[in-house]
Amino acid sequence: MPLDWNSFDEGSSLPELTKKPGVSQLVKYAAGGGDFNPLHHDFAFPQSKALGSIIIHGRFKYAALGELVSNWLDHGGRIRSLTCQYRGMDLPDQPMTLGGVVKRKWEEDGDKLAEVELFVKNEAGKNTTPGGAVVVLKG
């Protein structure tokens, strides 16, 4: 169901999204997104060896935050801005929990707007990729 303006308030949580990307998923992301840095698919790459593993693309997590917001909107609105910071590395085959909270809900020049704060938490509960979005609803 497309997101209804009356169905959420400031403080409401977005439905969480859980992801556990493995190497195959990262290869698909590399093909779709165009980032073929071997640090994200090749365990023999010197930087991967130094870290002990390949790591997930920061941009994969950014795109996954986009998916979280897209799922919440369900085409009942559009994203005006989406931002995140890469504060920590995430490894393949580890569960990540993506979520968000509505920080502000307001109307401006006839537009219905909401600002959300976003997170990507690793298994230890650390937010490796804090972010935010502003969305404008259709109705």
Next chain:
Amino acid sequence: MAESIEITEELKAVLGVESEPWTHEVTTTSVRAFARGVGYTDPVYFDEDAAKAAGYRSLPCPPTYLGTPIFIPGKSNDTFSGPKNTGPSLNHGLKNVLDGGTETEYFDDICAGDTLTVTSCCADLSIRESKTTGQMLIVTSESTYTNQQGKVVAKQRGQGLFY
């Protein structure tokens, strides 16, 4: 670890200097490839009938996807797929880089069938103290995406942290 970083006049001269334009294509196949790479299950990003039922012209770009830069051997970066020439280079001498963050602003929908013209520039330079790496040079680059009708549909800013 850099002892002390200075934003010289030579570095400042690069601010705002735009790169040559480069073409990004948005096709049904490229939208599906990106959506599949992220792991979407929403049919709107895969099925044109579902996209039209949701009010789009064709498959819409999933958030953060701003088309696929056309790839031309010799002119494209073989690892990151974008153009090699992204404007004047910054001669700061710092060897290490981290990706700090990404911000995208949207001004209109982008759907399969659109062709975007992209220009980039260095938009800001600043210095930040880090406990682990000492001083870092924060380079903010900004790309502007203009569709085939001449409308700016998105801007994306990225932060490179050099140390």
